[in-house]
Amino acid sequence: MSHTAIATSMPIATPRLPRITLRAFEPWLYLAPALAVLIVWTYVPLLEAFELSFYQWNMLPRSQPRYVGFDNYLNLLNLPDMQQAVINTVLYTVGLLPLSVGVPLVVALLTAQLTGPARNLYRGLIFVPMIVAPIVAAIVWRWLLNEDHGLANQWLRSFGFDTIGFLRDPDVALWTLVWITGWKLIGFSTLLFAAADSAINPSYIEAARMDGATSWQIVRDIRVPLLSPTILLLSLMTVLFGAQWSFVYINALTGGGPLRSTTNVYYLMWEYGFKTMSAGWSTAAGMLVFLVFGLVALVCLALMKKLAVYDD
8 A cells, every 4th residue: 555545544633722721711611601690780780880970860761861070979978968878877887786796696605505496496586587578577567666556655655654756756766777677687697606606616615614714704715706707797797788788678667757867878879769860869879889888898808807716
């Protein structure tokens, strides 16, 4: 057989991509669907909202957005309603911290020794508020706190006290909404603390008991420090999302009143966007909220890295 025949009968090898190149792109292929959703539904709307914040537009189809520059931001910063909403947002956040962090931590530590059916019963009961739909919870609390025939005021009258306008008194309404929002969060936070507490290495506690440490010393020097990552995480969540969680109750129970005493920045954004149809003001307020809470999140993350104690 000639050399020409042998050469033509042999298969021609096709070039292949180096495996190292494919392996370099493989993680990005797995991440591509999640990244696409994140970009399309988060970052693109964020950029469009940022652009819209420099325009004045009532969202009507035939109206054209009018460029106003930084006027939306300047007007918002000088608006008394925005100043009151910022103060209320801070009060919501500060008021929620004891209910979302302090009370659940104490409950989790006090019930850590429960076992068997008693433990499951307490966890089930304390988690019930979390699974109730927020609007359903708002309706139930409106009935309980009604100034004329609500059960809470009936009990107060039966003990000889005056009735309280839980949702009508400007000095009380905000703290009423803080309580309702915190009531929803107590169960969730308690279960997180209970799970974190059960993950603590029991040899630490046994060694402390052998050294003569009291129960309070074990809680103070071992359990609470090792629960610090969970404490800081829940504190971060409350600071960033506490005022946002209260939006449903403001909308359903008080409508921002009485006398704007329960309005916060999230409810004000909703009012500008869907009540007065001021899209520019609403997006400008959203950008300010995004900037402020982004900076707060960076500070909180830095504190978490510095203060958290880990079992390693």
